[in-house]
Amino acid sequence: MKLILQPDDGVGALLEAIENAKKSIEIAIFRFDRSDIKQALENAAGRGVWVHALIANTNRGGEDNLRKLEMDFLRAGIDVARTADDLLRYHYKFMIVDRETLYLLTFNYTYLDTTKTRSFGIVTRNPELVREARRLFDADVRRQAYVPANQNLIVSPVNARHELSRFIQAAEQQLLIYDPEISDPAMIRILRERAKAGVDIRIIGQISKHSPQVGSHGLMRMRFHTRTILRDRLQAFVGSQSLREAELDQRRELGIVLHNRNVVETMVKAFEEDWATLQSHENDGQRQASTSPRTIKRAARALVKDLPPGPLVERALENAIRDIPKAHFARHKLERHLEESIRQAVEDAVSQAVRETVEAEARA
Numbered sequence: 001m002k003l004i005l006q007p008d009d010g011v012g013a014l015l016e017a018i019e020n021a022k023k024s025i026e027i028a029i030f031r032f033d034r035s036d037i038k039q040a041l042e043n044a045a046g047r048g049v050w051v052h053a054l055i056a057n058t059n060r061g062g063e064d065n066l067r068k069l070e071m072d073f074l075r076a077g078i079d080v081a082r083t084a085d086d087l088l089r090y091h092y093k094f095m096i097v098d099r100e101t102l103y104l105l106t107f108n109y110t111y112l113d114t115t116k117t118r119s120f121g122i123v124t125r126n127p128e129l130v131r132e133a134r135r136l137f138d139a140d141v142r143r144q145a146y147v148p149a150n151q152n153l154i155v156s157p158v159n160a161r162h163e164l165s166r167f168i169q170a171a172e173q174q175l176l177i178y179d180p181e182i183s184d185p186a187m188i189r190i191l192r193e194r195a196k197a198g199v200d201i202r203i204i205g206q207i208s209k210h211s212p213q214v215g216s217h218g219l220m221r222m223r224f225h226t227r228t229i230l231r232d233r234l235q236a237f238v239g240s241q242s243l244r245e246a247e248l249d250q251r252r253e254l255g256i257v258l259h260n261r262n263v264v265e266t267m268v269k270a271f272e273e274d275w276a277t278l279q280s281h282e283n284d285g286q287r288q289a290s291t292s293p294r295t296i297k298r299a300a301r302a303l304v305k306d307l308p309p310g311p312l313v314e315r316a317l318e319n320a321i322r323d324i325p326k327a328h329f330a331r332h333k334l335e336r337h338l339e340e341s342i343r344q345a346v347e348d349a350v351s352q353a354v355r356e357t358v359e360a361e362a363r364a
Contacts, residue, residue: 001260004121005270006107011114013123015040017097024050026137027095030059031108032069042076051078054141056090081141083252087157090140091247092240092254094133102130104256106226106240118178118224118274120238120267122256129153129256140252156241156253164248165190167229167237167257174200175215176230176271179242183208187243191215204274218278227255230271236264 018040045051070080083090093105107119132150139146148159168190191214201215229237239255241247
């Protein structure tokens with residue numbers, strides 16, 4: 001088992017896997033703008049590798065890009081399937097190469113996620129996990145029901161709530177968590193119970209209700225796009241599902257429980273480094289922020305301060321805040337409300353700018 005650590009590792013491991021594929025590549029896509037991965041997949045199809053892409057039916061603001069990607073893949077000889085529309089969203093990201101190696105990713109195939117964002121990917125050749133991921137891929141391609149057969153592969157909305165509840169409840173000493181928003185009442189209750197039992201809980205992200213009894217939490221300065229739970233520094237859950245009701249019960253998400261000591265230790269080290277950059281929001285619930293257009297825009301700009309400036313970001317900000325109601329929120333609630341709409345809008349608007357910057361640096 002190996003770890004892909006973003007933004008340090010980039011897409012080298014993915015490109016190498018695609019370029020070395022002998023027989024097949026099965027890939028599930030939610031967001032995609034990396035021209036190098038696209039070219040590698042098309043090259044693989046050109047040399048006779050069976051490439052099958054399962055592309056999300058929808059993502060926030062990116063449907064046109066997905067439909068264009070489908071057409072480009074079809075012209076290159078890649079088999080394309082589209083996810084069903086029975087769930088709110090098909091949000092998973094994974095790839096299976098030669099039906100022997102599973103790449104389970106918490107990051108999208110985008111320049112923003114792979115060059116500017118803390119995220120993880122797990123590479124495993126465990127036959128049972130690979131076989132189970134293939135079963136899931138085939139079921140979703142055929143739009144058939146998926147019945148889990150391995151408790152270490154965490155699939156929403158099928159077994160995620162049950163298995164993640166068990167995983168958290170088993171913590172004896174510590175839980176280190178990356179999660180942009182923990183809001184599911186049952187999961188918050190379990191975290192409170194573990195904290196009451198003496199478990200040290202640290203969260204990079206936010207909790208929907210101000211819960212000092214859960215433990216310390218806040219936002220790191222680097223953008224992050226992972227949902228990860230490190231338990232007792234011995235086991236880890238890595239996946240695409242937050243501890244939110246929608247992502248546990250109404251969306252297709254995918255994660256994995258792992259016990260590899262070296263991988264867990266590397267993630268713990270990354271967490272501790274990120275924890276050191278934390279911007280505490282513990283007292284934000286006591287501060288009220290006026291949601292005048294000027295205040296909202298100022299908060300929005302703070303959220304995207306690390307993204308490249310320019311007309312694309314300006315337009316994205318205007319579109320993202322246009323429909324936010326004029327109401328009064330506690331500051332942490334305002335920022336959480338903005339987070340979802342602005343991050344997604346800016347991610348789509350700025351991906352091209354990030355890609356051009358990365359490619360220009362590579363040519364320099």
